[in-house]
């Protein structure tokens with residue numbers, strides 16, 4: 156009888172990898188197959204689901220949505236070299252947004268590699284860097300399963316993120332040993348003395364603020380942040396261009412969204428003497444302005460699980476920690492405050508349906524707010540109208556708002572597919588025409604798998620955010636920013652996704668009713684909503 160120290164049984168690389176995928180909950184594979192991956196699919200098991208993306212960046216973004224929905228890493232299979240290249244915009248987002256995506260990329264046969272073969276990747280492990288946490292092509296086929304196990308553990312440890320394994324196509328049939336899954340307990344907590352110092356600063360503060368970054372939602376610390384904010388009576392802001400929410404935006408302590416411009420950010424926070432940034436890089440700027448990061452008199456503390464981020468922040472005291480244990484300790488350390496709470500931010504005026512001839516983005520957001528259940532998962536990629544969305548469509552609840560916090564467009568449309576496939580809950584995705592076109596073929600996957608996504612595509616006929624950013628610095632017109640005239644409803648229909656065009660404000664309420672009444676089993680639907688191209692506005696939603 157085998158003792159506990161006996162070697163695990165020998166099998167093939169494929170069997171060992173599939174067993175590891177089962178053990179780690181990665182039985183949905185997002186991918187786009189080619190000849191360099193074929194042997195992975197021999198005797199493809201029935202308990203695995205293959206979700207085809209018609210371009211590799213959609214496969215990565217769908218996997219990211221799945222990972223965000225399940226809380227587990229998601230597996231992606233990419234084609235060698237060029238396929239990896241196609242995926243990289245989405246890999247960049249996954250890295251910056253800390254999404255655990257495990258990528259297995261194809262590679263040519265080991266015997267062919269010295270000959271620079273067709274499809275072969277030179278220096279495969281360098282290709283996705285620096286936007287992966289781990290990147291390897293194992294030296295020997297037999298090392299592939301253990302390398303994948305390590306990659307998975309790296310992807311899932313804080314700060315989470317994508318990992319990359321290049322597997323030559325002749326490895327899959329070779330012998331290898333089964334890998335026993337291991338557990339890594341990855342929560343770690345701050346130095347108690349550092350938290351005591353922070354608690355003392357908060358107790359002494361007159362007007363403290365918490366800045367909620369994407370890490371709060373990512374680490375499941377929303378409830379802890381609300382508890383601390385209430386105990387402190389602190390103002391709560393969301394960090395610039397955060398890819399998540401992380402605080403109930405209807406809460407009276409909520410003050411709004413910080414601007415991604417240094418002078419405006421410093422000005423917004425100047426009212427506070429102690430600011431605590433939670434899971435937020437805080438100084439995420441989109442455009443340059445000559446300004447110190449914070450006004451004199453604003454003292455910054457920063458809690459984050461990423462030591463690199465702690466190192467590159469230009470000012471403040473950083474405490475490296477995962478958030479939940481640190482926030483619980485902090486809530487015990489601070490005194491309940493008797494300072495007055497900050498006044499709540501004013502609510503925007505609702506627009507009557509009949510107030511305009513055209514459909515304004517504000518009207519779309521008002522109508523969505525009236526219709527969406529509070530716990531709807533909302534995926535956003537509508538840069539020109541994000542201010543209207545944030546002002547009029549408050550998010551409540553953990554994991555309910557997803558967008559790119561990094562800026563590579565083409566993320567939202569497929570992200571919504573993966574998120575919907577994670578648990579079958581209907582997702583609402585508000586997407587711009589420009590954004591949609593980077594990854595529009597994900598509608599085919601949505602239709603194929605009947606992913607419950609209601610797309611509200613705001614069509615302003617151009618790259619409006621870029622036009623407005625040009626306008627801001629006196630550059631108009633900007634060449635290459637008009638893309639109007641695309642029939643998205645027909646395009647979606649051709650992919651098998653039902654769609655409607657909405658061009659008149661009076662037709663919008665019923666169209667939204669139809670889109671939002673759909674259930675888990677009704678598959679996707681796309682509304683192409685024509686909104687005006689307002690190129691005259693400077694892209695400073697945060698300043699309006």
Ligand SMILES: O=C(O)C(=O)c1ccccc1
Nearest residue numbers: 538562563564620621624
């Ligand atoms: O600034 C840009 O060019 C850009 O790509 C972008 C991305 C997201 C939001 C707004 C603009």
